[in-house]
Amino acid sequence: GQNIDQPTEMTATEGAIVQINCTYQTSGFNGLFWYQQHAGEAPTFLSYNVLDGLEEKGRFSSFLSRSKGYSYLLLKELQMKDSASYLCATGGGNKLTFGTGTQQKVEL
């Protein structure tokens, strides 16, 4: 089975650095995905990790430790437009299993 845990909600100020953690227990692991979802919109792909380590992509970076079943999404230089839900998902076979999502709020 699949079990994915993320914090429900986080709040930070503009310009800050935020780390959103995700822990998972899953069978048939085939990579860890992060998606961003603004209210009322479809999820958009942010990152994909299949090997251990840090993947950097502009202001967003994602880290994976397969032995610990752990990932995090790092958001740098936080902007108001980053206010959204961030979804951690594990890939197994051909499908994705999503966590409950972390609602990230950004304050001035």
Place this chain on the structure above:
Amino acid sequence: SAVISQKPSRDICQRGTSLTIQCQVDSQVTMMFWYRQQPGQSLTLIATANQGSEATYESGFVIDKFPISRPNLTFSTLTVSNMSPEDSSIYLCSARDGMSGDEQFFGPGTRLTVL
């Protein structure tokens, strides 16, 4: 990357009726999926739409309630049958095109309200 459109974007339906949601991808894709996202919740996979054969359903979802078609590599439909208020949700189509590796793209979703 694949661009996905869905119709209708939203609908309000009466209890006991059925609604068919269409999903169109702008390119041929290897895999298509249907997800449900209930208010304030994350995405739950309903089924994988298989081209030319019956869909593969996840635990808790059955073909009689959510019949799915996929006649070709760019199109799929999901029907929500005999609806009840508990079916009120956003239904999202997703696709994976094989050319973008493991990335899945999502359609804009269909917001369904059942009265």
